[in-house]
Amino acid sequence: MALNLNRLSKIASGKKSVLNTEGKILDIELDKIKPDPNQPRKQFNDAELSELSASIQEYGLLQPIVVRANSDDTFTIISGERRFRASQLLQAKSIKAIVNTSIAAENISYAQMAENLKRSSLTVVEVADFICERISLGEKQVEIAEKLGLEKALVSKYSAWKEFPEEIQSALAEKKINSIQTAYILYKKWIEHPSEVESLLEGREFISKAEANNFNPQSCSGTTFSTESEDAADILPQEQNE
Known part of the structure; x- marks a missing residue:
């Protein structure tokens, strides 16, 4: 039985999609962003990251990552860790990001699960x-x-x-x-x-x-x-x- 991504999307953000495109797109310094240690995806293919970084270098980042703000002026990734890692490979100083406040804390991991299942299969x-x-x-x-x-x-x-x-x-x-x-x-x-x-x-x-x-x-x-x-x-x- 296939995973119900529509259901996951609704859970992750109420009536909105998992990737909240409302609000401003910001340029956030990479060193202020950190991966979520509770992210369901633990394995990242090096060859795929290299291909993604080459694509970003040629065409730019076509879709911002989504982050949540922390109290210490840093940000934690909700979705887009592959794009973040690929940008690190390019030694970029900053990355386009949207600060999302609509996803309830208890549903962030489900939002990440939906993101991973849509973009790259989990093991x-x-x-x-x-x-x-x-x-x-x-x-x-x-x-x-x-x-x-x-x-x-x-x-x-x-x-x-x-x-x-x-x-x-x-x-x-x-x-x-x-x-x-x-x-x-x-x-x-x-x-x-x-x-x-x-x-x-x-x-x-x-x-x-x-x-x-x-x-x-x-x-x-x-x-x-x-x-x-x-x-x-x-x-x-x-x-x-x-």
Whole structure:
């Protein structure tokens, strides 16, 4: 089930879009701007940043970043960290920015999630970290599912991320596994047969959902794999991209 970006946009800024284009566009010094440590996106592709910086150098910054003002005369990025990083590569002194005051503090991370999903896919791990962080802050799974436009069952699988053993977490990070559903299937089997699942992960370069389903830790031969492809309707867009 795809993430509901329209729902995210409404949550992020009430009746306005995530990127609030109202107000003046300011030139803010780069050294007064800092990334948000709670930003859901943790990985930035160096090659993509280089391409973006080359585009900014040739055509200029076509869309301002969005920031919020801090009490110490600095600013924290709400959206546009890739543009900010690309401008840093160019050793720019300042960047065009809009100071946004319409997004409620508790919804900033959802606004950032929407921004990242629209512009560059998040990894399964980043989505899992985001959902687990929201749960640690006291949000219910049903609330997160509603805000992201996901089935609660899928959010429940993401919420188990912190309980996964290191081997399954590493397999997701290394993209041996490309969906949270596949990881969850292996996790449930790992609970009773940890060594068998760990051996499977160690010996395979990629494991699809169908293969995880067909894996029988109790069989003498270990497993019978199917050539059936993973159901595209059962994984998120960012998981398909991986």
